[in-house]
Every structure is written in C-alpha cells, then in structure tokens.
Amino acid sequence: MNEMDGKEVTKNFSADKSELGFEYQFYFFLWKLLEMKTGETVSWEVKDDVSLDLPDGTSYLFQVKHTIQKKSDGMMANLTDLDSDLWKTLSNWSQIINSKGDMPKQKAFLKKTFFVLASNKSEKTESITRMIENYVNGEVNFLELKKKIIEFQTKSENEMLKKYIGSLLKLDDEVLILFIKHIQFQLEENDLIKKCKNSILEKMIPLDKVDLVYDSLYSNIRNDNYITIKNGEIVSISFENFQKKYRRCFEKYRSGELVIKRFIPEMPDKIEEQTFIKQLVEIGDIENDDLTTQMEYTKFKLLLERNLEEWCQSGEITGLERDDYFTDGINQWENEFRSKYRGLVDSSLYNEKGLQIIDELRKKNLCIKNQQLPTAMSNGTFYHLADVPEIGFRKDWEDKYAK
Numbered sequence: 001m002n003e004m005d006g007k008e009v010t011k012n013f014s015a016d017k018s019e020l021g022f023e024y025q026f027y028f029f030l031w032k033l034l035e036m037k038t039g040e041t042v043s044w045e046v047k048d049d050v051s052l053d054l055p056d057g058t059s060y061l062f063q064v065k066h067t068i069q070k071k072s073d074g075m076m077a078n079l080t081d082l083d084s085d086l087w088k089t090l091s092n093w094s095q096i097i098n099s100k101g102d103m104p105k106q107k108a109f110l111k112k113t114f115f116v117l118a119s120n121k122s123e124k125t126e127s128i129t130r131m132i133e134n135y136v137n138g139e140v141n142f143l144e145l146k147k148k149i150i151e152f153q154t155k156s157e158n159e160m161l162k163k164y165i166g167s168l169l170k171l172d173d174e175v176l177i178l179f180i181k182h183i184q185f186q187l188e189e190n191d192l193i194k195k196c197k198n199s200i201l202e203k204m205i206p207l208d209k210v211d212l213v214y215d216s217l218y219s220n221i222r223n224d225n226y227i228t229i230k231n232g233e234i235v236s237i238s239f240e241n242f243q244k245k246y247r248r249c250f251e252k253y254r255s256g257e258l259v260i261k262r263f264i265p266e267m268p269d270k271i272e273e274q275t276f277i278k279q280l281v282e283i284g285d286i287e288n289d290d291l292t293t294q295m296e297y298t299k300f301k302l303l304l305e306r307n308l309e310e311w312c313q314s315g316e317i318t319g320l321e322r323d324d325y326f327t328d329g330i331n332q333w334e335n336e337f338r339s340k341y342r343g344l345v346d347s348s349l350y351n352e353k354g355l356q357i358i359d360e361l362r363k364k365n366l367c368i369k370n371q372q373l374p375t376a377m378s379n380g381t382f383y384h385l386a387d388v389p390e391i392g393f394r395k396d397w398e399d400k401y402a403k
Contacts, residue, residue, distance in 0.1 A: 354393030
C-alpha cells in the first residue's frame with residue numbers, strides 16, 4: 001500500500017466513524033420520540049444533540065457519543081477518566097451555563113436543567129463518572145470530588161483535556177455543585193434499534209408488525225427532518241404533533257389492514273418473452289421494442305405477486321382468499337370479453353376489441369378482504385392472469401397462448 005492509499009483508507013475510516021455516530025444520534029432521537037409523554041417535546045440539534053422539554057419547564061440535554069472501539073472481551077470500550085468525550089461534553093455544558101449570565105441566572109437555569117451523557121461506551125467500576133454518581137447519591141462530598149477533578153487536570157499531559165477540565169473548574173462552587181448534581185450518565189446503550197422496537201411493541205402493535213411500524217417511522221421522520229433542516233427550520237416535535245403527524249404509521253398496522261410493501265423487483269431476463277407482454281404487443285397496446293412500458297407493466301405484475309405471496313405466508317390472507325381474488329378478476333375479465341365479442345365473427349376486429357377490453361380492465365380497482373387495491377396492483381392482477389395465462393384479449397387467445 002502506498003502513502004496515498006493509506007491516507008485514503010484513513011479518510012474513509014474516519015468518514016465511516018462519523019456516519020455511525022450520526023446514525024447512533026438519530027436512533028437515540030427516535031427512541032426519545034417514542035418514549036414521549038403528553039406535553040413533552042423532543043428536539044434534534046437545538047439545545048444539544050438531543051433535548052427533552054417537560055411541561056413544567058424542566059429540560060434534559062443529551063450529549064450522544066458513539067464508539068466502535070472494543071475491549072478484548074468484546075464489550076465496548078470504557079468511558080475512561082481521561083476520555084475526551086467526557087471532558088469535552090462537561091466543558092460544553094459549562095459554557096452553556098456561563099452563557100446564562102450572572103450567578104443567580106446560572107442557578108435558575110440549573111434548577112430546571114439536567115445534563116445526560118448517553119453513549120454505547122462501558123463504565124468502569126472505579127471512575128470519575130461513578131464518583132459523580134456517588135456524589136449525587138450523597139456517598140462522596142463535594143471537596144473530594146473537586147480534588148479528584150483537579151488531579152486529573154494536573155496529571156494530564158493533553159493540553160486540550162486540561163482546557164476542557166478548566167472550563168468546568170471556572171464555574172463558581174455554588175454553580176458547580178448544582179451542575180454536578182444534575183449530571184446523569186446513560187452508558188452501555190448498545191442496541192437503540194431494539195429499544196425503539198420495544199417502545200413500538202408497548203403501543204399495542206402486534207409483534208409481527210413491529211418491524212413494519214419501525215421502518216415506516218424511520219423513513220418518514222428521517223425524510224421530514226431533512227426537509228425541515230433544508231428549509232432552515234429547527235427539528236422540534238411535541239407529543240401532540242408526533243401523534244398527529246405519525247399516528248398513521250401505527251394505525252394501519254393495528255387495524256388489520258393489508259400493508260403493501262414496496263420493493264425493487266427482480267426483472268425477468270427477457271421481458272418481451274412474457275406471455276402477457278406478447279398478448280399486449282399483438283393487439284397493439286404496446287410496441288415490441290418499447291422496453292420502458294414493458295418494464296413498468298412487469299413491475300405492476302411483480303408488485304401484485306410479491307405482496308399476495310407475503311400476505312399468504314404471514315397468514316394475513318388464506319390461500320382460499322387469494323384464489324377467490326383471482327376468480328373475481330377472471331369474472332370481471334369474462335364480462336368484458338363476452339360483451340366485446342358477442343356476435344362478432346370478423347377476425348380483423350380482434351385487435352380493436354382486445355384494446356377495448358384491456359382499456360376497461362385498467363379502470364377497475366379490485367378488492368381483497370374488503371380492501372381496495374391501488375390501480376397498479378389491480379392492473380398487475382390482469383397482467384398476471386394474462387401471463388399464466390387464464391385470460392386473453394383476442395377472441396382466439398387460447399389457440400395462441402394457452403398451454
């Protein structure tokens with residue numbers, strides 16, 4: 001590997017770490033949205049990485065940190081006493097406190113604000129984080145804790161770390177005491193996706209629908225966040241707005257409604273060799289070399305087939321209900337077919353009548369389990385039936401295409 005290759009690998013690795021950190025922060029944000037209660041508001045990159053505002057004016061500021069480093073036992077790396085994530089976070093919060101003005105204003109701010117460092121890093125048994133927790137619980141006095149912090153600053157050879165710790169120590173003792181009492185740690189938060197899905201499950205969503213709700217929420221909120229930020233607005237979602245805007249992500253999976261999954265279809269090698277395509281080409285509905293339209297119609301057929309298969313496999317519909325659905329499609333085709341060819345003997349009109357039949361069929365919206373399917377899937381049903389083939393468009397279709 002030459003020097004340039006090495007630099008490129010390092011650059012890509014750093015980019016991957018940054019992307020993982022961003023994703024981790026979003027999952028944390030999504031989890032907090034799902035955990036919201038009436039009157040609360042969760043924000044993204046407003047007061048902090050993530051923030052939670054309660055109805056009584058109390059705020060929780062979350063600094064969200066992610067690591068990919070692991071210990072020899074496979075556990076995530078510890079949040080150490082000299083961890084830059086720790087001291088940089090405390091320094092950032094100290095600067096926020098300082099920005100509030102004089103001591104009375106700082107203390108007023110602190111009485112209504114809690115500071116939470118959330119990370120997938122592990123916690124050591126003997127650590128400054130544990131000492132802070134012990135101080136909050138009354139097991140360590142303030143002077144012992146401050147002495148320990150000063151020791152870290154004195155012993156460290158890292159100038160940036162000294163600066164971070166210095167920001168904390170510049171706070172007046174009365175302010176520092178209030179600040180430290182409101183510091184919390186949420187460590188070893190390794191599986192935020194699972195936490196999100198558990199929150200969804202607790203909202204009366206059937207277990208087999210949890211992943212679908214999660215995917216729907218993830219894509220909708222991610223998309224909305226992008227648009228909001230692009231428009232120069234802040235991402236701040238109240239409990240009431242969350243319920244109003246995203247309740248459909250939950251309701252459609254609670255109701256027993258059949259959920260149509262979108263997917264990237266695996267197209268056949270020779271699209272033009274499909275029987276339904278040959279039938280449509282023969283009557284002049286599409287040209288033999290019009291691959292764009294042939295692909296579109298094939299996608300409709302595959303969308304229908306794939307969803308029917310998944311609904312059957314998941315038990316959402318029975319095989320009999322699927323068969324009845326196809327029978328209804330055949331019956332509707334037969335009505336059009338008999339109407340158009342009644343008394344007709346002139347074979348030169350077969351293509352014209354075939355076009356009239358497919359035009360009428362494309363206007364129909366078929367139903368399964370009393371649920372109307374979208375036009376693409378209804379059309380896809382007739383393309384499927386013409387591909388089997390169980391239906392055709394010319395009067396002599398069986399002679400040409402039925403096997």
